[in-house]
Amino acid sequence: MEFGAIKQQIREALRERNIPSLAIAVTKDGETIWEDGFGWANRETRLASDPHIAYSLASISKPITATALMTLVERGLIDLDAPINEYLGDAKITAHVGVATADQGGMAPEEAANQATVRRVANHTSGLPLHYHFFHDDEPWRRPPMDLSIVRYGHLVRIPGERHVYANFGYGLLDYVIERISGKPFSTFLKQEVFDPLGMTRSSLGIGMNLAPYTAERYDVTGKPISFYDFDHPGASAIFCSAHDLIRFGLLHLKMLRLDQHSILTEPSIDATQTATTGTDPNDGYGIGWRIIRDNKGYRTVSHDGGMGGVRTRLMLVPEARLAIAVLCNASNSLPIEIAESILAR
Numbered sequence: 052m053e054f055g056a057i058k059q060q061i062r063e064a065l066r067e068r069n070i071p072s073l074a075i076a077v078t079k080d081g082e083t084i085w086e087d088g089f090g091w092a093n094r095e096t097r098l099a100s101d102p103h104i105a106y107s108l109a110s111i112s113k114p115i116t117a118t119a120l121m122t123l124v125e126r127g128l129i130d131l132d133a134p135i136n137e138y139l140g141d142a143k144i145t146a147h148v149g150v151a152t153a154d155q156g157g158m159a160p161e162e163a164a165n166q167a168t169v170r171r172v173a174n175h176t177s178g179l180p181l182h183y184h185f186f187h188d189d190e191p192w193r194r195p196p197m198d199l200s201i202v203r204y205g206h207l208v209r210i211p212g213e214r215h216v217y218a219n220f221g222y223g224l225l226d227y228v229i230e231r232i233s234g235k236p237f238s239t240f241l242k243q244e245v246f247d248p249l250g251m252t253r254s255s256l257g258i259g260m261n262l263a264p265y266t267a268e269r270y271d272v273t274g275k276p277i278s279f280y281d282f283d284h285p286g287a288s289a290i291f292c293s294a295h296d297l298i299r300f301g302l303l304h305l306k307m308l309r310l311d312q313h314s315i316l317t318e319p320s321i322d323a324t325q326t327a328t329t330g331t332d333p334n335d336g337y338g339i340g341w342r343i344i345r346d347n348k349g350y351r352t353v354s355h356d357g358g359m360g361g362v363r364t365r366l367m368l369v370p371e372a373r374l375a376i377a378v379l380c381n382a383s384n385s386l387p388i389e390i391a392e393s394i395l396a397r
Contacts, residue, residue: 054085057393064386065090071270072100073386076294076377077394081307085394086295092267092381095276102295105253106267106379109288109357111366113222114324115300116286117173117340119237119245120225121320128232131170131323131339135177138169138228142198144205146178166211169228172221173339174328178207179218182284185360189278197227200283215329215337219287226286237285248313249303251296256289257281266291267381269361277361288359294377301368301375304341304353325353325370348395358383365391 061073072090076083088100098104108115123129129138136143146163167177182204186194194200204220226237233240238256246254258266258279269277282288292300302308304321327336327343335345344352350369357364365387367376376394378387 052079052084052397054087054394054397057390057397058087058089060393061089061386061390064389068384068386069274070380070382070384070386071274072104072267072381073390074100074102074104074106074267074294074379075390075394076102076298076375078298078302078307078375080373081302081305081309083298088294094270094274095268098265098267100267103253103293104265104267105255105258105262105291105293105296106364106381107269107357107359107362108290108292108297108364108379109359109362110219111292111297111355111357111364112286112288112290114304114340114355114366115241115245115290115292116222116226116229117324118300118303118316119229119241120169120173121316121324121339122244123229123232125317125320129169129228131173132168134165135167135169135172135224135228136164138232139201139224140198140231142201142205144177144179144201144207144224146207163207163210167207168211169225170328170339171211172218172224174215174337175217175221176212176215176329177218177221178209178211178213179205179216179221180208181216182218182220183288183359184283185280186282187278187280194281194283197223197283204283219282219284221284222287223282223284226284229286241290245300245315246296248315249296249299250309250312251292251299253293254296255291256285258291262291265293267379270382271361272383280360288357294379297366297377297379298375301366301377305368305370305373305375307373350395352395356388363387367391367395369395
């Protein structure tokens, strides 16, 4: 399959929009049909982009965190339909706004908090509000202990299950639960239980020491490097990964692992992550870490995007067509979405 027209589309966009770089990987029927890099992953050091350069994924971190979560679900250590508070420490999420008292015939706050299950946190229907919090290296503030963040931000503002509202902090809770139940730092658990078995050698939470020379810088809209930043929700946003590795992750969810990969989830667990539970249609909505669309150019797609300062990314899976597309960019620009759609159309 030829991608000449799309390559030209990328080169023109990088030049016209002053975008530093783009990295791409595409597989069809389990085989790589295109991997490429365009532009400079780091303009200052003249690091050229290629499919093995690690990019900040932003919210594509969520399906990876969800996959790590499901490995513990399979072991019987976490129940998706249990209150997430059962897996937290002294600090618990609490319910406030929009919850009636029991004597008014409604749901008491304590009951509402118990309805915020692990599954509802994972599909963004727990009642948590929109949240993001960045801690830049060139600023004096640092990420506080998670228990303190839960006290500050772990507040339900609507009845669990009532409405889908994208909540980064929920995935901060999930990575904290993974740490507490596994007894390992989240970064270690990801490496041992997700990245290593899948052969994802250019992937880590944050920039691991081995990744530092092979990591794309994040750039602002003026083309200047953005100071490194951390989060109080690393499971939502903090993973770095190459396009090559991200496709290897996608192959797990297409149930098409290569011979040098080891399965970390059963097929029923993979199906569970790709089943929408935010509405009445299991093929249209949000599942466990994935956005499912029933009809995207005639196909059912399973995908996630990422976007924040200096980052725009997309991972799209088309199970029926046995297709996976990963497009990563180190600038806040819609180009990865446009290119993924161009590849899908091709």
